Amino acid sequence: MPGSRRVLITSLSSHWGGRLAQQLERDPAFETIVGVDTTEPKLELQRTEFVKVETDDGLLRRIVRAAGIDTVVDTRLIPDPLVASLGRAHEVNVLGTRRLLAACAGSHSPVRKLVFKSSAHFYGSDHDAPAFFTEEMGRTRPAQTAIEGDVIAAEHAVAEFARAQPEVTVTVLRFAPAIGGGLRAAHLGLLGLPVVPAILGFDPRWQFIHDDDVVGVLAHAVGHDLPGVYNAAADGVLALSEVVSLLGKTLLPVLPPWGTVFAAMQLRRLGLRVPVEMLRDLRYGRGLDNRRLKASGYRFRYTSREAVQKLSAHQRLRRLLRSGGEAYRYEREVEEFLRWSPSVQGLEALDGRPAPAPAPAPGPASTGTGGYDALVESDLLDLIPSLETAALAQLRAHEADRGSRRRVLAALDQQLARRARAAAGAGQPAGRGNDGDLAE
Amino acid sequence: MADRDEPEPETGVTVELRLEDRQRRLPAAADLREQLPGLEAERQVTDWGRSERVEGVVDRTLYDFLYHYWFRVEVDGIENVPADGGALLVANHAGAMPSDGAMIAKAMREEHPRRRAVQLATDSPFAGFPGLGMLVTKLGAVAAHPANLHRLLFDERQLVLAFPEGHRAQRKPLGQRYRLCPFDGVAFARAALRARVPIVPVAVLGAEEALPRFGSLAPLRRIAHLPLTTGLPLPAKFRIRFLEPVATDELEEDDDPGFVESLEGDIRALIQENLLELVAQRRSVWLG
Numbered sequence: 136m137p138g139s140r141r142v143l144i145t146s147l148s149s150h151w152g153g154r155l156a157q158q159l160e161r162d163p164a165f166e167t168i169v170g171v172d173t174t175e176p177k178l179e180l181q182r183t184e185f186v187k188v189e190t191d192d193g194l195l196r197r198i199v200r201a202a203g204i205d206t207v208v209d210t211r212l213i214p215d216p217l218v219a220s221l222g223r224a225h226e227v228n229v230l231g232t233r234r235l236l237a238a239c240a241g242s243h244s245p246v247r248k249l250v251f252k253s254s255a256h257f258y259g260s261d262h263d264a265p266a267f268f269t270e271e272m273g274r275t276r277p278a279q280t281a282i283e284g285d286v287i288a289a290e291h292a293v294a295e296f297a298r299a300q301p302e303v304t305v306t307v308l309r310f311a312p313a314i315g316g317g318l319r320a321a322h323l324g325l326l327g328l329p330v331v332p333a334i335l336g337f338d339p340r341w342q343f344i345h346d347d348d349v350v351g352v353l354a355h356a357v358g359h360d361l362p363g364v365y366n367a368a369a370d371g372v373l374a375l376s377e378v379v380s381l382l383g384k385t386l387l388p389v390l391p392p393w394g395t396v397f398a399a400m401q402l403r404r405l406g407l408r409v410p411v412e413m414l415r416d417l418r419y420g421r422g423l424d425n426r427r428l429k430a431s432g433y434r435f436r437y438t439s440r441e442a443v444q445k446l447s448a449h450q451r452l453r454r455l456l457r458s459g460g461e462a463y464r465y466e467r468e469v470e471e472f473l474r475w476s477p478s479v480q481g482l483e484a485l486d487g488r489p490a491p492a493p494a495p496a497p498g499p500a501s502t503g504t505g506g507y508d509a510l511v512e513s514d515l516l517d518l519i520p521s522l523e524t525a526a527l528a529q530l531r532a533h534e535a536d537r538g539s540r541r542r543v544l545a546a547l548d549q550q551l552a553r554r555a556r557a558a559a560g561a562g563q564p565a566g567r568g569n570d571g572d573l574a575e
Numbered sequence: 576m577a578d579r580d581e582p583e584p585e586t587g588v589t590v591e592l593r594l595e596d597r598q599r600r601l602p603a604a605a606d607l608r609e610q611l612p613g614l615e616a617e618r619q620v621t622d623w624g625r626s627e628r629v630e631g632v633v634d635r636t637l638y639d640f641l642y643h644y645w646f647r648v649e650v651d652g653i654e655n656v657p658a659d660g661g662a663l664l665v666a667n668h669a670g671a672m673p674s675d676g677a678m679i680a681k682a683m684r685e686e687h688p689r690r691r692a693v694q695l696a697t698d699s700p701f702a703g704f705p706g707l708g709m710l711v712t713k714l715g716a717v718a719a720h721p722a723n724l725h726r727l728l729f730d731e732r733q734l735v736l737a738f739p740e741g742h743r744a745q746r747k748p749l750g751q752r753y754r755l756c757p758f759d760g761v762a763f764a765r766a767a768l769r770a771r772v773p774i775v776p777v778a779v780l781g782a783e784e785a786l787p788r789f790g791s792l793a794p795l796r797r798i799a800h801l802p803l804t805t806g807l808p809l810p811a812k813f814r815i816r817f818l819e820p821v822a823t824d825e826l827e828e829d830d831d832p833g834f835v836e837s838l839e840g841d842i843r844a845l846i847q848e849n850l851l852e853l854v855a856q857r858r859s860v861w862l863g
């Protein structure tokens with residue numbers, strides 16, 4: 136059986152769907168990537184084909200067959216009451232899953248692999264639960280919240296599908312709550328508050344998974360054959376108090392241990408929304424045993440603690456950006472122009488930032504580096520970090536010829552050395568990755 | 576991140592093998608032990624919720640005082656506790672608000688050459704209770720769920736202290752002191768057998784008199800078994816005796832419930848015998 140080549144991603148416009156598509160695009164082994172959703176994708180995609188379609192099994196089935204899809208990655212699941220209303224969540228989680236499975240089923244279906252993104256809500260959260268859920272453990276009691284019920288029903292449908300279609304490799308990934316910059320979720324909303332409310336007398340154990348790892352795990356499941364259920368949660372289970380202190384915030388046990396739901400409703404009147412689903416997590420929390428996934432060869436990039444530290448950095452940054460006006464936004468048209476337009480030449484094009492920085496004077500474009508002679512030394516120094524590596528080398532040669540500005544030369548050397556180190560350090564340098572994009 | 580102790584070079588190989596072998600079998604249980612999360616030195620709370628800081632404070636103040644001055648704990652046979660690897664300590668439980676668990680854990684830290692930490696397996700009614708449940712977790716208690724016991728004993732190779740008598744020991748009247756209640760099911764012996772770790776029986780003398788239970792507040796019985804006791808522990812003399820470990824790694828019949836039961840019976844008899852011996856030797860409840 137050949138590996139996955141033709142992939143269909145559901146919910147392409149969601150954060151996960153889009154990021155997974157971006158990740159798979161980089162690997163030429165995937166010859167076709169098709170994404171379906173009801174809204175336009177929000178992330179930049181290069182070769183992923185987008186089809187605007189409701190989860191309608193008839194249409195989906197036609198797409199799957201016509202495109203000869205061998206792998207379906209289902210990232211639709213909404214495990215969070217903040218993202219959609221409960222009715223909408225049920226529609227997507229349960230009915231949508233059934234429709235999707237129906238589209239993949241059938242004796243002539245080309246689908247050989249199904250990766251289903253599930254949630255740790257499957258296990259629920261209880262005081263008599265084991266400290267680390269393994270994949271075989273069922274629940275001790277029926278679903279406590281609507282979302283839990285949805286997840287269980289969806290997984291039930293997937294399990295049924297796996298039984299009926301033994302030739303399809305079915306991977307179910309139960310994800311812990313994700314942490315990442317642009318995400319919206321109930322637990323992130325709670326941790327984003329200046330003071331984090333808690334239930335008096337409880338310090339639940341929370342486990343997370345970083346945004347990058349969510350995408351990494353999904354891609355891992357697409358690239359390898361992993362039949363069965365896998366818990367996807369980073370190493371380390373933190374106490375809520377630990378999480379809050381890592382974020383540099385204060386834990387405020389304002390919710391009483393009894394009558395918590397009522398108190399949460401009162402808080403809501405004050406403008407603080409703590410969803411009922413969160414209350415169980417705030418009381419008991421949950422830990423997952425991630426060893427089966429690790430044994431399958433996946434390496435987590437972040438531990439739970441490191442993920443929270445990333446979140447902390449993000450929160451601090453966001454505060455700064457909010458006060459300093461609008462944040463930098465990726466401007467597609469400008470990028471496209473700079474990258475592809477035949478009229479763009481030489482160094483003038485290379486400062487990709489939309490802000491009208493002290494732009495180099497449009498000097499004689501034929502020499503390429505000529506415009507820089509007109510710049511004051513300090514302006515040039517400011518400009519250096521935003522240039523791409525090739526241009527830096529060019530400028531370095533130019534300045535060396537000219538030989539008069541030693542500080543510029545030194546700064547150039549320093550920048551070049553840093554780039555070389557970053558390139559040697561393998562993988563995408565975190566943070567501001569825009570320079571790298573332009574260089575490609 | 577670089578200092579996490581994970582076997583880097585091997586994983587690439589396993590991935591390759593897995594890719595070829597499409598019919599991937601689930602890795603054997605022994606494999607999964609390699610996949611335990613690495614230690615993060617900066618953390619003060621373990622994955623189980625045990626807090627170094629809270630435990631340290633209580634240990635230095637309350638436990639230290641109780642151990643050295645109030646109960647004047649005397650320990651023998653500490654060398655019977657293995658220096659490394661998992662082991663299940665099984666002790667008799669007593670007193671209205673048991674102090675025996677804390678004292679055994681303290682003895683391990685004070686007297687054992689390796690100063691091993693002990694996780695206390697409780698089937699505590701406080702588990703879902705605000706405040707108390709949180710506190711005992713921070714002090715090193717873990718719910719006595721079979722999966723928890725197996726992970727602690729087999730995967731993490733820790734010491735686990737269990738009181739198989741359960742709550743019954745706390746409800747028995749003062750007249751029946753040092754008479755062991757029947758053990759609660761066979762969960763503990765089975766956990767040790769499954770994990771193939773030795774069982775170390777422990778006999779504790781003194782806990783029964785430290786917080787005697789005279790009765791219970793009958794009208795409140797429906798809500799909680801509130802014991803009628805002295806408010807503070809009395810200064811009874813404690814003696815803790817660690818007995819020879821019972822090896823389980825050569826026993827094979829771990830699936831046979833009858834066998835597990837008989838093993839548990841043996842251990843119970845062993846503790847009972849030693850307890851009576853200790854009581855016979857004791858001249859005074861308070862002075863030992």
